[in-house]
Amino acid sequence: MSKTSKIVLWVIVVVIVVGAAVWFFMKPNSAAPVGQGAPAPMPQAAPIAPTAPTSATGNMPPSAPTGLVTAPTDDSNAALNQDLTSINSQLNGLASDSASIDQGLNDQPVPQGQ
Amino acid sequence: MKNKIIIGSCSAVLGIVLLTGGVFTASAQVGTAASSSRIAARAAAEAQRLQNIVNRADQEITRRINALNALSTRVNAMQKVSADQKSSLSSSIQTQISAMNSLQAKIAGDANSTTSLKADVQSITGSYRIFALIIPQGAIEAAADRVMTIASDMTTIGTKLQTRVTALGSSASGAVTSALADFNAKIADANTQARAAVTEVSGLMPDQGVQAQMQANTAALKDARSKIQAAEKDLVAARSDAATIVKALIQNGASATTTPVAPSSQ
Numbered sequence: 315m316s317k318t319s320k321i322v323l324w325v326i327v328v329v330i331v332v333g334a335a336v337w338f339f340m341k342p343n344s345a346a347p348v349g350q351g352a353p354a355p356m357p358q359a360a361p362i363a364p365t366a367p368t369s370a371t372g373n374m375p376p377s378a379p380t381g382l383v384t385a386p387t388d389d390s391n392a393a394l395n396q397d398l399t400s401i402n403s404q405l406n407g408l409a410s411d412s413a414s415i416d417q418g419l420n421d422q423p424v425p426q427g428q
Numbered sequence: 429m430k431n432k433i434i435i436g437s438c439s440a441v442l443g444i445v446l447l448t449g450g451v452f453t454a455s456a457q458v459g460t461a462a463s464s465s466r467i468a469a470r471a472a473a474e475a476q477r478l479q480n481i482v483n484r485a486d487q488e489i490t491r492r493i494n495a496l497n498a499l500s501t502r503v504n505a506m507q508k509v510s511a512d513q514k515s516s517l518s519s520s521i522q523t524q525i526s527a528m529n530s531l532q533a534k535i536a537g538d539a540n541s542t543t544s545l546k547a548d549v550q551s552i553t554g555s556y557r558i559f560a561l562i563i564p565q566g567a568i569e570a571a572a573d574r575v576m577t578i579a580s581d582m583t584t585i586g587t588k589l590q591t592r593v594t595a596l597g598s599s600a601s602g603a604v605t606s607a608l609a610d611f612n613a614k615i616a617d618a619n620t621q622a623r624a625a626v627t628e629v630s631g632l633m634p635d636q637g638v639q640a641q642m643q644a645n646t647a648a649l650k651d652a653r654s655k656i657q658a659a660e661k662d663l664v665a666a667r668s669d670a671a672t673i674v675k676a677l678i679q680n681g682a683s684a685t686t687t688p689v690a691p692s693s694q
Contacts, residue, residue, distance in 0.1 A: 382581050389588035394674045397585045401667050404578045411571035415653050418564035
């Protein structure tokens with residue numbers, strides 16, 4: 315091989331090495347480790363599941379037991395019927411209280427996953 | 429001739445180098461811009477993710493505060509507990525509300541710290557047990573209070589029914605006397621169940637992550653819940669007995685033993 319050919323060959327080798335080095339250091343994602351692709355999309359938070367509608371305003375029956383409205387000694391038919399109507403109302407309140415217990419015991423919190 | 433070849437080759441190589449360098453430089457600039465864009469997008473996605481966690485935690489805490497406020501209102505309406513007991517319950521609920529408000533503020537400030545945010549969010553359910561203990565515990569006590577209130581009113585009605593049935597004398601049917609006996613038994617059992625339910629839950633404390641205590645609390649709450657359900661069934665049955673008796677009295681044409689008086693507020 316002639317001296318000229320050797321010089322040309324060396325110049326080409328140097329150019330290739332320098333070009334490779336430039337390409338390696340200037341390529342996109344140079345901060346990322348070699349072999350690592352584009353970053354995976356970050357998981358987005360799941361939509362918030364609707365919660366029990368009653369919880370927004372509270373789940374306790376607001377009204378207190380009212381008691382009977384007739385006189386304790388009034389045992390007329392009308393008074394007795396009125397008393398039973400009052401008991402019906404209070405039993406409805408008790409049913410609401412029971413529902414409140416169940417809501418607390420059965421509550422499922424919204425997942426707070428990362 | 430040799431010199432010309434050398435000069436020509438070097439010029440060609442130099443041209444290639446310059447051309448390649450230009451391409452590399454342009455490519456690098458485009459790559460750098462794309463890389464910066466991706467980094468910014470990742471940061472934005474991470475910030476959004478943390479904000480979503482904060483928002484969900486905020487909703488969960490708000491849900492608990494609303495439930496606690498409703499429980500506080502219900503506790504204030506309780507009738508069969510002493511003023512001291514009512515005050516103690518209300519104070520306990522207010523303490524929980526304050527703790528929830530503090531936690532809500534802390535989580536709002538955690539948006540830049542994944543570690544503390546995660547710990548604080550987990551504490552919503554792990555440390556405070558609002559829905560797992562506080563709400564059902566208070567609701568059971570409120571329900572028991574209502575059971576005892578209804579039972580008290582029914583006892584008053586029972587006295588009236590007893591008076592009317594006694595006035596019937598021997599004309600009172602066996603069905604009526606049987607219904608009255610069942611009425612009284614159901615009221616007595618409802619009171620027993622309600623008191624037992626209160627006794628069972630009144631001393632429960634948050635488990636602070638201790639699994640055994642959490643299971644014991646849950647078991648106690650469920651058992652007390654079953655007692656409230658039994659009391660509720662008792663009262664419904666007693667109500668049915670009372671209706672049977674009143675219907676029989678009306679059909680019998682029996683009159684009241686007392687003159688009706690104007691209703692009084694109680």
